[in-house]
Amino acid sequence: MLLKFKQNIIFLFIPLLTFSQVEEVNPPDYIKTIAFKGNTRESQLPVLKLGEQVILEFDALNGDEEDFYYKIEHFNFDWTPSELIKYEYLDGFDNQRIRNYENSLNTYQIYSHYKLTIPNAQTRRLKVTGNYLISIFNDDDELVFSRKFMIYEDKSNVGVSIKRSRDVQFIEEKQRLEIAISPRNMQFNNPKQNVKIVMVQNNNLNTAISNLKPQFTIGNKLMYKYDIESSFWGGNEYLYFENKDIRAANIGVQRIDLQDLYHNYLFTNTERASRPYTYNPDINGNYLVTNIDAQDPSIEADYVWVHFSLIANNDLKDKSIYLYGNFNNYAFEENTRMEYDEYDKIFTKPVLLKQGFYNYKYVVVNNGVLDEGAISGNFYQTENNYKVIVYYRDLGARYDKIIGLGEGTSVNISN
Structure with missing residues (x-):
């Protein structure tokens, strides 16, 4: 009787495991600047044409030059696993080591820059269109992070x-x-x-x-x-800053300081929901790594502690406020949650970011529900x-x- 009960439990749970939707896994603190590169220079959602290169780049800031491996999976429209066997959607092999990496050059922050390009000698091509998930693992076969991308045909x-x-x-x-x-x-x-x-x-x-x-x-x-x-x-236009010149105050940067790393203090932002809409060109939440003195920003751009601040009115003091943008994959994490400064009556947060041009905004999350316009406003x-x-x-x-x-x-x- 007990054996039969255990079997029933197993059968009850199999459908839940089989049809669960996959979610992206965000990286640990030492992995930064995860970007898919397509036809534009800035990082954005990777929707690539069948036959185009898939290029994934990221930095590891631990200085260990460790090995990372990648696996690729195919999914249905609703991000449940597809019925295809690996050889039906992939020509070659995955679960391979990422062989292309370089160490940073002339930077205060030491890091290794990894670049995965598909097709390559082991993974020759992706055969079919659809939803894909690429997962990055370390030497111990522990999942480090994962990202979604899509392949389409122009039919x-x-x-x-x-x-x-x-x-x-x-x-x-x-x-x-x-x-x-x-x-x-x-x-x-x-x-x-x-x-x-x-x-x-x-x-x-x-x-x-x-x-x-x-x-x-x-x-x-x-x-x-x-x-x-x-x-x-x-929504509203994204706020932005640029720190491609690490030694001088650029767009949106009020002052700089050099400690163990450079610190950039941005101008304090204010609530915009109650104000009229003002057109302000942006890149719709994306970011671009760049360095005014570098030939190769991927390894010569430095990491900077960027200090964000937001004036807190009485309606915002008890809210959960997050920095929001493609730079952290629009995720709600503790390292982008604003902290209230009782003395100065403002929200502040330092975030370690690679030099470049960044779009960002402040959003409120109530019980896991995003309110993107609570601070920035919503304008048609x-x-x-x-x-x-x-x-x-x-x-x-x-x-x-x-x-x-x-x-x-x-x-x-x-x-």
């Missing part, structure tokens, strides 16, 4: 239009996407079940909207014209970038293909 036209909200309650605060998908040289079978989309604002998967069904079709074109379901909070005029990723699983197929990528910006938002 459909994806039109993206950004409109103001049709909900009068949020007409000044939200932006709405209208989408049109037209397949090329193919026919959709049962599109309401087999076609899925993910809408991403400013390369942030944490706030993505997914799995909306097409409302109607015009010929072979799928149309999405939702009033509420495809709406995003407009905000310039945001949007990506629409289109997935399709044909009849009898065993995985979700990505058959199209559409992009749009709210610069010319319309009613």
Whole structure:
């Protein structure tokens, strides 16, 4: 009887393990500046065309020159494991050591810079489109961190239009996407079940909207014209600073100090939610590593303690406030949580960052729920970038293909 009970428990838990969604694992403190590099210089969400290089870079600040290994897994649209066996999506082998690394040059902070490029001699290519997770392990086969990326084929036209909200309650605060998908040289079978989309604002998967069904079709074109379901909070333009010259105060930097490392003290920021919107060009939450004196910033850019500060009004004193941006993968961690200074009545936080140009903002988290506009505000005029990723699983197929990528910006938002 006891044996039968144990068997029932095992069978109950198998479906939970099999169909659980994978989450990215953020790195320990000694791993910094994790970046996927694509067609642009700044780090951003990696949505790459089939056949393009996948380039992952990161720094290890412990000075041990330790070995790291990578594994690649394929996933369905909803980030559950796909049914594909490794050889079906990967030509060659993974679980290989990252062989390309260099030590820092002329920097106060010693670090090793690792660079993984796929294809390489061991991992010759990724064969199919879809969702992927790359996991980095140390010598003891312990997971250090993991990151998601996507591979797509250009098999459909994806039109993206950004409109103001049709909900009068949020007409000044939200932006709405209208989408049109037209397949090329193919026919959709049962599109309401087999076609899925993910809408991403400013390369942030944490706030993505997914799995909306097409409302109607015009010929072979799928149309999405939702009033509420495809709406995003407009947010506000990101704040930014630049410290490419480590010895001088640059954009957003009030003063500098040299101790064991350089310290950059930024100008103190204020709450913007109650103020009118002001256009301020940004790079939508991304960052760019750069050094004015370096030929190769990847190993010659130094690490700096950047001191952020925010004036705290009475409404914010008891809030959980975090720094937010692509520099830490939009994660809520203790090393980016603002600390309240009772004496000066401000929130402060020092963060160790590599030299460059950074976008950031302050957000509030209540019981695990993000409120991105509590401090920065939400404005329909905000310039945001949007990506629409289109997935399709044909009849009898065993995985979700990505058959199209559409992009749009709210610069010319319309009613």
